[in-house]
Amino acid sequence: MANDSDLAATRGSADNLGFRFRLAHQAFRRALTDALAPYELTVPQYGALSAFDTAAEMSSAELARLAAVTPQTMNALVHQLVKRSLLERRGHPTHAKVVVLHLSRRGRRLLDQATPKVRATEHAALDEINDHDAQVVNTWLVWVAARFSQQPPPPLRTLRSTIPTGAGYGSCRAD
DSSP states (O other), X not given: OOOHHHHHHHHTSTTOHHHHHHHHHHHHHHHHHHHHGXXXXXXXXXXXXXXXXXXXXXXXXXXXXXHTOOHHHHHHHHHHHHHTTSEEEEEOSSOTTXXXXXXXXXXXXXXXXXXHHHHXXXXXXTTTSOHHHHXXXXXXXXXXXXXXXXXXXXXXXXXXXXXXXXXXXXXXXXX
């Protein structure tokens, strides 16, 4: 009977990219979970809070689309964040039936405290490779995400040309 490491080595072979994605995702998710534990945030909760860095307010439905989760999942998550006073619900200024969400002051403080730990975890994923290779990884990940989304991805050479030289995790490591 094969042991776990033999099985992982076989399933992680070059022809089983999906398995490698899963291993990488699980390891990265564990690292993020550990980084967020002191703030009593889950990875999805952090993702919802961090969405407010792109917009001051949004509906729960908009937040669900942005997070790529179902509205039901987002409603449960928003309920938890409102209960902890990290998000606030307010009426939409022009649509009486729409409720918009805002990051509370407490939510902003917690997000500002947790974000450096999240960024450090992201940087740790690439800290053993040079800047060029970090750019290649980032570019390819963006391309793969686009490739399997609703929109066809741009040609990889086009995407690669949009990333300035020196950009990427490798060049902005906290040493």
